[in-house]
Amino acid sequence: MSQFTIYQDSYINATILSNRFIDEYMTDANDAQLKVYLYLVRMMSANLSTSVTDIADRFNYTEKDVLRAFKYWKGKGILDLDMDETGNLTGVHLKNLCKCESVGPSVEETHRPQLLITPQTIVSSLGKQTVFEESEVAKAEETVPAKPAYSAKKVREFKESHAASDNGIDIFYLAEEYRKKPLSQSDVNTIIYIVDELGFDEEMFDHLLQTCASRDKCDFRYIEKVAISWKEKGVKTPEEADRLGGRYDKKVYEIMRQLGKTGNSPTDREVTYITKWTDEYGFSDELIMEACGRTVMAVDKNRFQYADSILKSWKENGVGTLKDVEELDKSFSRKSSAKPSKGDSSTAGADSSNKFNRFTQKTYDFSELEKKLVKN
DSSP states (O other): OBBBEEESSSSSOOOOOOHHHIIIITTTTTTTHHHHHHHHHHHHTTTTOOOHHHHHHHHHHOHHHHHHHHHHHHTTSSSEEEEESSSOOOOOOOOOOOSOOOOOOOTTGSSOOOOOOOEEEEOOSSSSSEEOOOGGGOEEEEEEEOOOOOOOOHHHHHHHHHHSSTOOHHHHHHEEEEEOOOOOOHHHHHHHHIIIIIIOOHHHHHHHHHHHHHHHHOOHHHHHHHHHHHHHHTSHHHHHHHSSOOEEEEHHHHHHHHOOOOOOOOOHHHHHHIIIIISSOOOOHHHHHHHHHHHHOSSSOOOHHHHHHHHHHHHHHTOHHHHHHHHHHHHHHHHHHHHHOTOOOOOHHHTTOGGGGSSSOOOOOOHHHHHHHHHH
C-alpha cells in the first residue's frame, strides 16, 4: 500500500503522550490498538512518513489489523483518516487532545469552575463547523453554579451542620460506605458542592450515590458529573432521575465494560441482548463474560451481535458451564483435525469399494457460522 503522512494541529520535537489519552482512552483499547496509536504518535513527532504495510510488518500484524485499529481510534474521535478519490488512505490526522472536548472530567477540571455548554454548533480542531441535532445536545433547563474553592472554615462549618442530621442520616458516613474508603479532601469539597451549590437534599444525595454504585462508578469525579447532569435537566426527585433512563444493575454495566462499551448508558437494544442472555438463555455471569472475552478478541464492531451468536450457539449445543465450553472447543478441534486434506487419498484407498466414500463429508466451522450470523 502507498505511503501516507501523519499530521496534527501543532508540532513539537518530542514524543509526548497526552494525559487525556491515558485517563480516558487507554484502558479500553486492546494491544493492537494501543501499539498502532503510540507508533503513529512517535512517527508524527519525528515528522516521518509510514504506511499500513510498514506498521503491520513492524508489529507482526495483518494490514486489516492496522486498519481496524485506525477505524477504532477514528470512532473514538481522536484521529481522522484522509482518503483520495479512489478510497486509498493518504493521511492520518491526529487530533490535539488538549483542544478536544473531554469525555469525562479530569483531575484538573474538578478544581475549576464548571462551564455550561449550550451552543448547538461546535467548532472542531480542524476549524470546521459540526451541527448537531437538538437531541444530541443537552439543553440546560437550569444554570449550573460554578464550583467554588472552599475555605477550611467553610468545610468545618459544613461538617458540623451535616455530620448528623435530624433524621439520623450522616452523609459523610453514607458517602464512605459507597466509596469503600475514607473520603479525601477533594471528595469532601465535592459533597459540599453537590449539597450546597446544586441543592441536593439528603434523599437525592443518597439516590445519586445508589445510581452511581449500580453502575460500578464510585469515584467522586463521576458522581459530580452525574449530579451536574441532573441539575442541568432540572431533576429534583429520585423518580425524575430514574425516568432519565440508563439506570441498570451492576451486571449490565460489567457486560458493557467487557465488550468495550464504557462511558455511555446502554441502549434499549443492548439491554435487550443482555436480558436475553441472562433470562431467556439462563447463562451464568461467567459464561457471558467468556463469550464477551472471545468477542473482543475477534471483532471491533457489532460486538453485541457477535457475542449473541456465540451464546446462541452454546445454547443450541446445551452448554451450561465453562467445562461444557471446553468440551465443545475440543470437539470442534477434533473434527477440524480429522478433516482430510485435498491430496490425502488414504481414506479413499482404505475402502474404495464403499461407494459412499466418493462423497465429500461435510464439516462445519462454527467460527465462520458465527460470523455469518453477525452479518445477517
